[in-house]
Amino acid sequence: MSTAAVTPGTRVGESRARHPHVNYLNADYGIKSWLLTLDHKRIALLYLASISFFFLLGGAYAVAIRVELLTPAGDLVQSQTYNKLFTHHGILMVFFFLIPSIPAVLGNFLIPLMIGAKDLAFPRLNLLSWYIYMVGGVMTFWALLLGGVDTGWTFYTPFSSTFSNTYVVMAGLGIFINGFSSILTGLNFIVTIHTMRAPGMTWFRLPLFIWSHYATSLIFILGTPVIAITVLLLALERLARIGIFDPALGGDPVLFQHLFWFYSHPAVYIMILPSMGVISELVATFSRKPIFGYSFVAFSSIAIAVFGFLVWGHHMFVSGQSVYAGLVFSLLSFAVAIPSAVKVFNWTATFYRGSISYDTPMLYAFAFIGLFIIGGMTGLFLAATGLDVHLHDTYFVVAHFHYIMVGGAVMGYLGGMHFWWPKITGRMYPEGWGRFSALVVFVGFNLTFFPQFLLGYMGMPRRYHAYPLDQPIWQVLHVMSSAGASILAVGFIIPAIYFVWSMRYGRFAPANPWPGTGLEWRTTSPPPTENFRKTPVVTWEAYEFRPVEEMRIVGPGETADQPADPGHPRNRVAPETLEHGKDKE
Amino acid sequence: MSEHIVSRKIYFAVFGALMLGTLLTVVAARIDFGPFNDIIAMTIAVAKALLVVLFFMHVRYGSRLNMVIVVSGFFWLAVMIAFTLSDYESRDWMPRVHDPNEPASVHR
Amino acid sequence: MATSDTMHTTHAPHSSAHTALAHHFDNMEQQREAGTLGMWVFLVQEVMFFGGLFLAYLVYRTKYPMAFAAASSHLNWKLGAFNTVVLICSSLTMALAVWAAQIGRERRTQLLFMGLTALLGTVFLVVKAIEYTDKWHDRLFPVRGWFAPAPDAFPHTIAVENIQMFYWIYFAMTGLHALHMIIGIAILLPIMWKAWRGAYSPEYYAPVELFGLYWHFVDIVWIFLFPLLYLLGAHFGGGH
Numbered sequence: 001m002s003t004a005a006v007t008p009g010t011r012v013g014e015s016r017a018r019h020p021h022v023n024y025l026n027a028d029y030g031i032k033s034w035l036l037t038l039d040h041k042r043i044a045l046l047y048l049a050s051i052s053f054f055f056l057l058g059g060a061y062a063v064a065i066r067v068e069l070l071t072p073a074g075d076l077v078q079s080q081t082y083n084k085l086f087t088h089h090g091i092l093m094v095f096f097f098l099i100p101s102i103p104a105v106l107g108n109f110l111i112p113l114m115i116g117a118k119d120l121a122f123p124r125l126n127l128l129s130w131y132i133y134m135v136g137g138v139m140t141f142w143a144l145l146l147g148g149v150d151t152g153w154t155f156y157t158p159f160s161s162t163f164s165n166t167y168v169v170m171a172g173l174g175i176f177i178n179g180f181s182s183i184l185t186g187l188n189f190i191v192t193i194h195t196m197r198a199p200g201m202t203w204f205r206l207p208l209f210i211w212s213h214y215a216t217s218l219i220f221i222l223g224t225p226v227i228a229i230t231v232l233l234l235a236l237e238r239l240a241r242i243g244i245f246d247p248a249l250g251g252d253p254v255l256f257q258h259l260f261w262f263y264s265h266p267a268v269y270i271m272i273l274p275s276m277g278v279i280s281e282l283v284a285t286f287s288r289k290p291i292f293g294y295s296f297v298a299f300s301s302i303a304i305a306v307f308g309f310l311v312w313g314h315h316m317f318v319s320g321q322s323v324y325a326g327l328v329f330s331l332l333s334f335a336v337a338i339p340s341a342v343k344v345f346n347w348t349a350t351f352y353r354g355s356i357s358y359d360t361p362m363l364y365a366f367a368f369i370g371l372f373i374i375g376g377m378t379g380l381f382l383a384a385t386g387l388d389v390h391l392h393d394t395y396f397v398v399a400h401f402h403y404i405m406v407g408g409a410v411m412g413y414l415g416g417m418h419f420w421w422p423k424i425t426g427r428m429y430p431e432g433w434g435r436f437s438a439l440v441v442f443v444g445f446n447l448t449f450f451p452q453f454l455l456g457y458m459g460m461p462r463r464y465h466a467y468p469l470d471q472p473i474w475q476v477l478h479v480m481s482s483a484g485a486s487i488l489a490v491g492f493i494i495p496a497i498y499f500v501w502s503m504r505y506g507r508f509a510p511a512n513p514w515p516g517t518g519l520e521w522r523t524t525s526p527p528p529t530e531n532f533r534k535t536p537v538v539t540w541e542a543y544e545f546r547p548v549e550e551m552r553i554v555g556p557g558e559t560a561d562q563p564a565d566p567g568h569p570r571n572r573v574a575p576e577t578l579e580h581g582k583d584k585e
Numbered sequence: 586m587s588e589h590i591v592s593r594k595i596y597f598a599v600f601g602a603l604m605l606g607t608l609l610t611v612v613a614a615r616i617d618f619g620p621f622n623d624i625i626a627m628t629i630a631v632a633k634a635l636l637v638v639l640f641f642m643h644v645r646y647g648s649r650l651n652m653v654i655v656v657s658g659f660f661w662l663a664v665m666i667a668f669t670l671s672d673y674e675s676r677d678w679m680p681r682v683h684d685p686n687e688p689a690s691v692h693r
Numbered sequence: 694m695a696t697s698d699t700m701h702t703t704h705a706p707h708s709s710a711h712t713a714l715a716h717h718f719d720n721m722e723q724q725r726e727a728g729t730l731g732m733w734v735f736l737v738q739e740v741m742f743f744g745g746l747f748l749a750y751l752v753y754r755t756k757y758p759m760a761f762a763a764a765s766s767h768l769n770w771k772l773g774a775f776n777t778v779v780l781i782c783s784s785l786t787m788a789l790a791v792w793a794a795q796i797g798r799e800r801r802t803q804l805l806f807m808g809l810t811a812l813l814g815t816v817f818l819v820v821k822a823i824e825y826t827d828k829w830h831d832r833l834f835p836v837r838g839w840f841a842p843a844p845d846a847f848p849h850t851i852a853v854e855n856i857q858m859f860y861w862i863y864f865a866m867t868g869l870h871a872l873h874m875i876i877g878i879a880i881l882l883p884i885m886w887k888a889w890r891g892a893y894s895p896e897y898y899a900p901v902e903l904f905g906l907y908w909h910f911v912d913i914v915w916i917f918l919f920p921l922l923y924l925l926g927a928h929f930g931g932g933h
């Protein structure tokens with residue numbers, strides 16, 4: 001990390017707490033300007049606060065789970081309480097953290113910037129989305145406080161519909177309401193990407209982040225309504241005993257699973273696709289090369305979204321589903337891995353002969369690629385019906401999906417937060433701490449979840465709070481996993497601290513610190529409320545990096561009172577920027 | 586959506602066709618076509634829906650994107666229905682080992 | 694995309710002069726395109742929402758064909774057919790309301806068509822209320838403990854649970870549909886008020902058009918509900 005003689009944007013005596021030029025953060029003050037904002041950037045920050053809260057809460061439940069599993073005996077909590085612990089962990093993490101995270105925070109913030117628009121298509125719907133999310137979140141949280149749910153986040157019938165004595169309906173309604181937040185976000189993204197691209201921004205010049213979010217939005221629209229109606233039916237069954245899932249009344253519990261997984265499988269693609277979009281940006285920027293096979297990666301995003309709807313039965317191989325349906329779902333599940341693999345190959349090919357730098361975001365990208373490969377391949381193990389019979393409902397499955405969701409989605413989220421932090425806040429985070437915590441997260445994550453593959457393979461069932469005493473290796477693995485979890489927690493806490501620290505004390509960031517090639521880097525850090533002073537006109541392809549020698553210095557993002565330090569290597573931008581700067585200014 | 590203005594004549598013609606379709610639906614329901622009962626009822630319903638979509642909702646005069654959106658909505662519904670029903674339909678294809686302890690009321 | 698001659702261009706030289714243009718759009722054309730696309734995407738989402746119920750219907754109808762047919766025969770198909778006609782008429786009046794705004798007809802005409810739409814929608818809901826009350830009296834309301842049809846209402850070979858299965862599906866599907874109609878009428882009222890204030894013209898009639906799309910969708914749902922729920926009983930005995 002180098003230090004310049006004069007940090008850009010500060011002079012002797014100037015307050016370091018305030019950003020020198022007018023931007024979306026300081027354009028207006030007061031709680032009303034935040035709670036009634038129509039600015040997509042502020043709404044993104046509202047989401048950031050909310051999802052961070054739910055992540056913390058979900059993480060607390062994870063801590064409780066891991067503490068219980070330190071010893072074979074179920075001695076920390078009773079089994080029904082343990083059921084509530086993993087249920088709450090799942091519900092909060094899936095519905096209130098993972099599904100919104102990248103789309104609601106980074107997507108909301110960046111999509112208009114990346115396409116050269118002033119805002120999303122429907123700013124008021126955007127704000128409504130956040131409020132709906134909050135109402136759903138509060139309702140679910142209230143259900144947890146009142147006594148919680150013990151059915152698992154999957155709410156399988158007939159336990160959830162007929163036998164459970166917990167707050168299923170209330171939690172379910174919270175999830176139902178939250179679903180509309182997703183739907184409105186997806187609707188907004190689709191319409192924005194179709195209708196509000198800047199002149200010259202054709203589909204194949206879009207950053208791959210946009211393609212991923214477009215594909216994710218397709219899933220939001222097509223899948224979320226199905227979970228909505230499913231939760232309603234579950235509530236009807238509990239309240240009115242209509243009989244839809246009750247065998248005694250002619251119903252079929254497996255119908256619930258069909259309806260539930262029709263959404264919940266594509267939901268996991270909602271969780272990973274945005275992260276893949278982030279990784280594409282990081283890989284390109286920190287290899288200083290266009291993504292290898294851009295159109296393949298773009299189409300793979302769409303293919304993942306489409307194929308993702310055809311495989312839900314792989315959660316139901318042992319549920320009593322027909323063997324023939326299982327066969328078809330298994331085959332399709334193998335097929336859905338292909339576009340993901342295409343992306344991994346293309347990212348790797350991008351590295352080849354690239355100019356690699358090891359900034360924090362890139363470290364998270366590396367982590368993503370390796371961990372996603374493991375998570376994805378173990379998914380194929382589970383897609384094989386014969387093997388799944390033995391691995392279903394074991395810790396193998398738990399490890400598999402945590403490799404994807406934490407090793408995949410959360411790595412992308414953290415990498416993206418670091419990458420775009422200067423754009424969002426106008427401040428740099430401390431790079432040394434960033435790299436250190438990336439390492440801590442990586443070590444902690446693997447220590448937590450790799451032993452769980454072994455445990456699952458050996459037969460440890462999931463959702464059990466106790467395990468046999470006569471298998472000492474099981475306890476060893478569980479202790480390793482819990483130790484890893486504490487390290488992982490530290491790895492998450494450190495960025496939380498330095499991000500907050502940086503908002504006041506971080507070095508002021510230039511318009512384009514990395515430098516990146518997207519349109520978001522051609523406006524100030526942070527951007528003005530209207531995003532661009534003049535609508536950009538795009539005449540270049542995506543990811544057009546230039547060799548350092550060819551790049552000229554200083555872009556139009558710098559204003560007179562925020563001169564860039566020409567000597568600073570981070571203050572170089574692509575030549576096109578200057579062209580536009582000259583025309584527009 | 587287009588700036589194209591659909592004439593009232595077309596609207597009334599479509600309206601007439603929809604009324605006819607409703608009449609047909611009711612009449613057809615009284616006749617037993619055997620295995621074709623459902624197909625006929627659904628064909629009439631789909632035809633009526635198409636008329637509403639194409640003319641009342643202007644898709645006939647709109648962009649291709651709108652058409653794609655409408656088609657995809659129903660396509661995904663069809664996927665959900667087809668795959669789920671295929672599970673139910675194919676459950677009995679595999680001969681099951683008879684378990685004397687299994688109650689007879691298990692769904693067929 | 695054909696452009697009618699009777700309509701003047703929407704590309705006004707100073708597009709930002711139009712008071713209905715939102716600040717983040719470049720021109721009215723873009724705004725309209727976005728609005729229409731947005732409504733269509735919303736309707737796709739609605740298709741999937743209702744779709745879950747259609748799936749439940751199909752699954753259980755396949756399992757209990759005789760029970761479903763018997764249960765269906767207790768629905769008043771004449772009222773159902775009447776409601777179908779009412780809704781189709783309301784779709785026509787709604788399409789004409791959009792036409793009136795598009796053409797630039799006077800407010801009275803616009804209001805007339807919108808008012809007819811709202812009125813027909815209300816008629817539909819009144820009929821539905823009558824039907825629901827009938828079912829209540831016949832103890833066919835599928836709630837725990839309340840479902841108790843008369844002993845000779847259905848053939849004895851058919852299990853009562855399977856009849857209940859039909860009826861909760863009937864109430865869920867028509868209830869959800871009726872809820873959409875209520876919301877629709879509630880949204881139509883402020884649109885009518887704005888029409889009376891002269892807000893809609895050939896340059897700007899998006900709310901009318903977009904509401905029309907929603908209304909037609911609700912009509913389409915009923916077009917499928919009517920044969921699936923009301924007309925099964927006619928085949929009773931014929932089987933399939």
